[in-house]
Amino acid sequence: MIKTMNKRQLLYKRIMPVFIGMLIMVTSVSCEKKSRDDSSAFKVYYVNSSETGIVSENYEIQSDKSDSKAVINELVTALETMPDRLQYEAPIAGDIKLLNYSLKDKLLTLNFDRKYNELGRTIEILDRAAIVRTFCQLDDVEYVTFQVEGTPITDHYGSVIGNMSADTFIYNVGKEISTYEKIELKLYFANESGTKLVPVYRSVVYNSNISMERLAVEQVISGPNTDVAFPTVNKDSKIKSVNIKDGVCYIDFDSTFLTQTQNVSAEVALYSIVNTVTEFSDVNKVVLSVNGEPSFTFMDFMISGPYERNLDIVE
Template sequence: MSGCGNEDVSDGKNNVKVYYLNSDETGIIFQEYVVAADMNDTEKVIDELLTQMKTMPEKLEYEAPIYGPVNLLSYSLRNDILTLDFANTYTTTKKTTEILDRAAMVRTLTQIPGVEYVTFTVEGAPLLDGNGNMIGNMAADNFVYNAGNEINAYEKAELVLYFATEDGQELVPVYRTVVYNSNILMQRLVIEQVISGPNTDLAYPTINPQTKINSVSVRDGVCYVDFDSVVNIRTNDMDPKIALYSLVNTICETADVNKVQISINGSSDVNFMEKISLGTVFERNLDIVRQ
């Protein structure tokens, strides 16, 4: 392994990043690693990277994420979901450390071809967050990572995100824990999470995943969001009202925001998904949230 890099890119097809905790357990950091196994042999690559994450690196400022109470019992791969099963001691880990351990493992393992999501269980039972909600499948973008040396700038956040019900007529809240760089505006973070989708079979995406955010700002309790035109391309014939309020309700869950102004390529003189005029400021709508 080489020293810590500062760009989140890999040069060769066998080059990956193995993520660790920093010694203060305040953030994650990575080392470049060249996988010895054939990258097409998914199970061998999984075994190799798990071994790396169980081994304390020589660098004193790095801590292995699978160590001590984080005792991995077994894993299984089905379709593109990798399930890691841990001993009961996993639940004794300090919450912030647990989130960082999880971030390191998910970001490392989802680099493997054939692994899109990672889910955690504890002696066969789904892992729950601090509110008793099942965490479910996790992708790399559950753990927002800004490359660089600001390893002390990471924070944990419990997000409430709104996605569609199966019939597309209501919204349901999805609770997600993320580790993110505190230099990111919280409102931008939650919008990115809505665009990325629910990562659960109990809710359905509302916004086209190819949508780009042009800008986000907050002033006097109003969040101003500007998207590119892809936001107007519906996902699965989504009801525009449901799609719109998945954004508005989610943004209004963040601190200091109670209204949302949406624009597309700098203009609010347009209709959202050809149906709803954006020439107004929107407030939270709980009438369409399934209780």
């Protein structure tokens, strides 16, 4: 494995600054579906009046929750309606019109008129984040994609944005963001048999206050979002800390990490993390721990780092 600063420099060339001074004020970064037993658990997201962040308001769905079309129609109306609090702005408002939508296989496609292309970059990504995070709370919606008069939207560099989930928009809660950036990560997930790794490339918009190593591990936990690769670790695993010293990345998980819910070997799960993190040029080895314990048993396999990249396990 060859690691040079040139590789790091090339990686950073892919980082695309989108806007500055964004303050995110929502209270959850999980894309997991919340319990609907409590009506206040559902939230509708808006843009703050200074257009520097998104905020949420508790919302009680009035429609029959088994009627997806009715619920989506209701939420579209909520997202089009200026809230009572004047410091909030509706994300579908002004000259922007939603022409139609479709829902198939948990993918919600929103088709806007051509005025959508006239949005500034800052407000566009804020509007998009508010809309996606609102709809992804629904059990029937896993992903949202945007179109303009039937054509998929693209970013400032002409790349199709594609399907988005709530965790497409990564940020630190309560912290001011100096830059909101885009990066392409190389992640490793399992093949269908769970015996080998396959690489998956993913573009992620993220808060530059988050280390890329932590961001990459969070993306591994969230799963591959493709039918050509499969999850490797428990999606409920939580990262307690990520630190790098002298080329070694130390990752501490909570105990949920030990509960394996995927049909993969222990080595595949281990190296999905190790190979992903060692893609970064300043990381040569990875040490995993659970609740601060550097040695632990995982699927009858004793893990005690450090571990280096293993390309033999890649399909």
